[in-house]
Amino acid sequence: MRPAGGAAPVVELEGITVEFPGVRALDDVDFRLLPGEVHAVMGENGAGKSTLIGVLTGTIRPVAGVVRVRGEERRFSGVADSRSAGIATVFQETQLSPNLTVAENVMLGRERPGRWGIDWRRTRADAAEAMGRLGLDDLDPRTPLALLSPAQKQLVALARSVVDDPGVLVLDEPTSSLDQAEVQVLMRVIRGLRDRGVAILFVSHFLEQAFAISDRMTVLRGGRRIGEHVTRDLERADLISQMLGKDIESLRALGSERKAHHYASDSEPALRAAGLGRRGELGPSDIDVLPGEIVGLAGLRGSGRTELASLMSGTLRADSGELWVDGERVSLRDPAGALRRRIAMSAENRRADGIIGELTGRENIILSLQALRGWTRPLSSEEGAALVETYIDALHLDPADLDRPAAELSGGTQQKLLLARALATRPHVLILDEPTRGIDIAAKVEIQRRISRLAGGGVAVVFISSELEEVVRLSDRIVVLKDREKIGELSNGPGVTVDTVVEMIAAELDLS
Known part of the structure; x- marks a missing residue:
């Protein structure tokens, strides 16, 4: 050659x-x-x-x-x-x-x-x-x-x-x-x-x-x-x-699918970021997420979408900008502080940053709620059982799986455990980073439907997926990121397709 x-x-x-x-x-x-x-x-x-x-x-x-x-x-x-x-x-x-x-x-x-x-x-x-x-x-x-x-x-x-x-x-x-x-x-x-x-x-x-x-x-x-x-x-x-x-x-042939969960709210944003950023991680970015709205973060790997989610959830500490939750200005120093503000996040890497493999499925579900209450106020066995039962029904979990170490469970079941853990805190804002990655199609559809219902119930959702079809299908608005900068925002509708997002990402930037 x-x-x-x-x-x-x-x-x-x-x-x-x-x-x-x-x-x-x-x-x-x-x-x-x-x-x-x-x-x-x-x-x-x-x-x-x-x-x-x-x-x-x-x-x-x-x-x-x-x-x-x-x-x-x-x-x-x-x-x-x-x-x-x-x-x-x-x-x-x-x-x-x-x-x-x-x-x-x-x-x-x-x-x-x-x-x-x-x-x-x-x-x-x-x-x-x-x-x-x-x-x-x-x-x-x-x-x-x-x-x-x-x-x-x-x-x-x-x-x-x-x-x-x-x-x-x-x-x-x-x-x-x-x-x-x-x-x-x-x-x-x-x-x-x-x-x-x-x-x-x-x-x-x-x-x-x-x-x-x-x-x-x-x-x-x-x-x-x-x-x-x-x-x-x-x-x-x-x-x-x-x-x-x-x-x-084939991308151009894909149309925008508007779902019944679409919610046009005139209320105060559940979460508002203005100029939120962190040196070396993400340039200053603005984003509003309304109650009952799904805002998708779209971009290639390395675009800054995970960093933006981490800044909004306290996983990363911002060094510029401001953040408001339910109309009140806050400074999030860690995920525990975000939980107290009713912001829950499901991380991208479920094995490294999410699931505790040595704990059972049941123990993983109650983890965030127990952390929110504090370890001096342990959940009773009855409270824990009732909580787990709620999500067995809501997410179609197999009860037999929940007594096994989480590390032994399928990717789809692990992802459902993370979603159940986040929902157990009754969040006002739910941030989901790649919630359907690496799982089978049945579990993926089930999780997407659940996200849609949550938004319909008034939860403000931030949704990240590498599959742009998912972002277009689920989101009411789409925030587009590229090279650690927010480069645009789309209000979703019949004229918005995957290709619309691709073309925005592909547009050449002036680097001079």
């Missing part, structure tokens, strides 16, 4: 297959990386991006396929093998030592020996030279890392990666903790490396950043390569369609 223009790939992956228990993470994937290019790997969560990086960095061994570096077949048994082949990686978490200086971090493991140990003068000079190659001459190598901003730390990690003058640089979500000004600094550094001939693999959830920096794109979905494209020839809507697995024409 030889690219147009005669430049041989620095890295070629051919027929790469990676399997984990019960899942094929990469399935017969081809990939090529050319010298002097930035190549973006795009895909939603679970597409295979991290696994691809793992193969290149030697942390994951494929069960099939070939890895070639500069035409030579390689079998990496670890990170050291990958590094010796000229492949350097900067991960999302910078893996630096905050108690060391800039120079000590940049030269860690490569310190210059002296007569009585380390020659720090020469070591700092080497660190300064590596940073100078990135245009970072103004950063003092003697500065303690703890004093630097997130952007400066990311640049220090980059400097450490180029000390050995690699031919290939892998950047895994390098801008995830940076604001817009800091992103521009990093982009300038990346372009400088590209112009020196370094081949750069760039992984990011931020659509506009990928379009701004990359020369080519490879799209992964469900562990398979969907396509390879020259970036300037690829339409944003087509990229989104490939990532989501929907043909753009």
Whole structure:
């Protein structure tokens, strides 16, 4: 496989297959990386991006396929093998030592020996030279890392990666903790490396950043390569369609379905956010959620939808803006404070942030209500049984399941437990982040119907789903986010389709 223009790939992956228990993470994937290019790997969560990086960095061994570096077949048994082949990686978490200086971090493991140990003068000079190659001459190598901003730390990690003058640089979500000004600094550094001939693999959830920096794109979905494209020839809507697995024409054919729960309220918003944001997480955003209304948050992974939900539920603490609940200005410091204000949230990652696997299904249901009452006022066994019985009927739970550890239950049952736990607090505002992900169609329809009934009963609902059809189907209004900013809002109706949302996301932003 030889690219147009005669430049041989620095890295070629051919027929790469990676399997984990019960899942094929990469399935017969081809990939090529050319010298002097930035190549973006795009895909939603679970597409295979991290696994691809793992193969290149030697942390994951494929069960099939070939890895070639500069035409030579390689079998990496670890990170050291990958590094010796000229492949350097900067991960999302910078893996630096905050108690060391800039120079000590940049030269860690490569310190210059002296007569009585380390020659720090020469070591700092080497660190300064590596940073100078990135245009970072103004950063003092003697500065303690703890004093630097997130952007400066990311640049220090980059400097450490180029000390050995690699031919290939892998950047895994390098801008995830940076604001817009800091992103521009990093982009300038990346372009400088590209112009020196370094081949750069760039992984990011931020659509506009990928379009701004990359020369080519490879799209992964469900562990398979969907396509390879020259970036300037690829339409944003087509990229989104490939990532989501929907043909753009079929998206245009989908109509907006208005449900009977639609509720036009003239009352005070149950929840109002004005300029709500957090540095490095989400730009200042406005949102109102009325009683009896479902407001959908739409956007690709990394758009800021989960961050907005977390700021409104106290899971993240805002550092800008204001929040009102039932007309009263509040400052939410944690989820417990949100619960006291009758804001309940069901988190996206039910296994890590939701379900307590060691507890039974029954114990999981009563958890939030018990936390709201306080542990000095335990629910009686009769109160707990009555509460659980309510949701056995409402959510069609199997009573036999509820005496088993929650970790042993199906994804659909776990999701129902989380919904029951949130509803047990009788919330005024219910925030649902991916409540139907990874569950069967019957459970999905049941949960959607329940959400619709809750809104019909006056609950203000914030709804997040990666499936735009769900967002359009359930929402009265749709707030659209992109690259950690709110970019628009739609009042749902017969003329609003999935394609309406896709086109808003795909619209090019001015990054100048």
